Amino acid sequence: MSLNVGVIGTGMIGQDHIRRLTKVLSGVNVVAVNDIDAARAALVAPDGATVFDTARELIRAETVEAVVVCSWGPAHEEQLLECIAVGKPVFCEKPLVTTAAAARRVMDAEVAFGRRLVQVGFMRRFDADYRRLKATLDDGALGAPLMFHSTHRNASVPEGLYTSEMPLNDTLVHDADISRWLLDDEVAGVEVRVPRRSSRGKELRDPVVVLLHMASGALVDVEISVNIAYGYDIRGEVSCEAGTVSLPLRPASIIRDIHGVRQAVPIDWRERFIEAYDQEFREWIVAAGQGTATGPSTWDGYAATLVADAALRAVESGALEKVDMVTRPALYASKNDRPDHGQFSQQRMKSAS
Ligand code: NAD
Numbered sequence: 001m002s003l004n005v006g007v008i009g010t011g012m013i014g015q016d017h018i019r020r021l022t023k024v025l026s027g028v029n030v031v032a033v034n035d036i037d038a039a040r041a042a043l044v045a046p047d048g049a050t051v052f053d054t055a056r057e058l059i060r061a062e063t064v065e066a067v068v069v070c071s072w073g074p075a076h077e078e079q080l081l082e083c084i085a086v087g088k089p090v091f092c093e094k095p096l097v098t099t100a101a102a103a104r105r106v107m108d109a110e111v112a113f114g115r116r117l118v119q120v121g122f123m124r125r126f127d128a129d130y131r132r133l134k135a136t137l138d139d140g141a142l143g144a145p146l147m148f149h150s151t152h153r154n155a156s157v158p159e160g161l162y163t164s165e166m167p168l169n170d171t172l173v174h175d176a177d178i179s180r181w182l183l184d185d186e187v188a189g190v191e192v193r194v195p196r197r198s199s200r201g202k203e204l205r206d207p208v209v210v211l212l213h214m215a216s217g218a219l220v221d222v223e224i225s226v227n228i229a230y231g232y233d234i235r236g237e238v239s240c241e242a243g244t245v246s247l248p249l250r251p252a253s254i255i256r257d258i259h260g261v262r263q264a265v266p267i268d269w270r271e272r273f274i275e276a277y278d279q280e281f282r283e284w285i286v287a288a289g290q291g292t293a294t295g296p297s298t299w300d301g302y303a304a305t306l307v308a309d310a311a312l313r314a315v316e317s318g319a320l321e322k323v324d325m326v327t328r329p330a331l332y333a334s335k336n337d338r339p340d341h342g343q344f345s346q347q348r349m350k351s352a353s
């Protein structure tokens with residue numbers, strides 16, 4: 001039996017996900033689409049799919065069993081709440097939402113419903129390289145992770161649409177989430193430094209350097225550059241007590257020709273994470289078919305939103321800004337719930353301030 005899904009938001013990633021849902025993956029049909037740009041929705045709707053005037057109508061349609069949300073971040077809350085209200089599984093592109101208050105509302109609604117319905121599009125968790133890196137850390141032979149160096153470079157971002165807040169509340173959420181997941185830790189505080197501005201982004205605040213203070217005491221430094229011209233370059237290295245482990249450079253092929261030896265760089269996220277997006281949907285299709293969700297949860301989306309909020313405060317204050325999370329609801333229980341986390345975080349933030 002195939003899962004019948006509706007896609008809301010048919011821009012860049014909406015179209016890429018429609019392609020994978022219709023041409024790459026099995027066990028799924030795209031039966032409905034919606035976009036506030038109705039012409040765009042009509043243009044990219046797969047054969048036989050219904051184009052709905054509103055997201056609400058799509059979510060409530062009897063033909064739609066599960067929903068894929070690819071609209072802009074500020075639209076996510078309303079669409080997620082609607083999915084939860086009708087009990088339909090929903091894959092939501094990151095960021096989950098754009099404010100901590102909105103994240104709490106979505107979390108409260110899902111907890112009240114009593115079953116996970118939301119999966120957040122943190123695709124790095126499904127990437128084979130990140131999974132190998134995590135397996136090495138979890139194995140424990142390298143000892144405790146002490147530092148994680150995360151590099152997040154985009155060749156360019158859409159001028160005018162991508163604002164100075166977005167390195168911190170749109171792009172950084174990936175590094176925040178993958179840090180929590182890899183290190184099995186929570187972010188307790190955030191600092192931001194702004195180096196010399198790149199002229200390529202005009203007035204855009206780019207690049208930025210972010211320091212995530214993890215509850216365990218580990219530190220994560222993140223370079224975010226969003227106009228670096230040469231490609232989409234994602235790097236990561238974890239320094240542990242007895243060694244380091246890092247992501248390979250992608251793509252792995254080395255070119256040797258009359259110009260010398262070089263390694264290609266992906267153009268953008270579509271190319272770098274193509275297999276990770278496929279895998280996150282494979283796993284989502286199975287879970288959604290069972291009426292639930294897997295992988296990154298509303299709790300993870302909430303955590304990343306708090307980091308983004310703290311980063312936005314930190315870039316203004318120049319100080320170390322605390323991240324205060326509510327107690328994790330049982331619905332999202334995981335091995336991250338180590339009893340020492342809260343205490344350690346409080347001690348650390350005291351000594352840091
Ligand atoms: P986009 O601007 O290309 O497309 C967004 C689309 O959503 C547009 O067509 C817009 O008209 C539509 N839209 C906006 N509000 C809507 C609403 N209320 N109802 C219906 N449609 C609405 O943007 P994009 O790059 O495709 O990004 C979309 C989302 O995906 C964002 O949240 C973004 O952060 C996320 N994203 C994730 C990744 C990733 O690597 N996981 C990569 C790119 C984008």
Ligand code: ISE
Nearest residue numbers: 094154157170171174226269
């Ligand atoms: C985009 O929305 C993504 O999620 C990409 O993965 C990220 O690299 C980019 O900076 C964001 O704008």
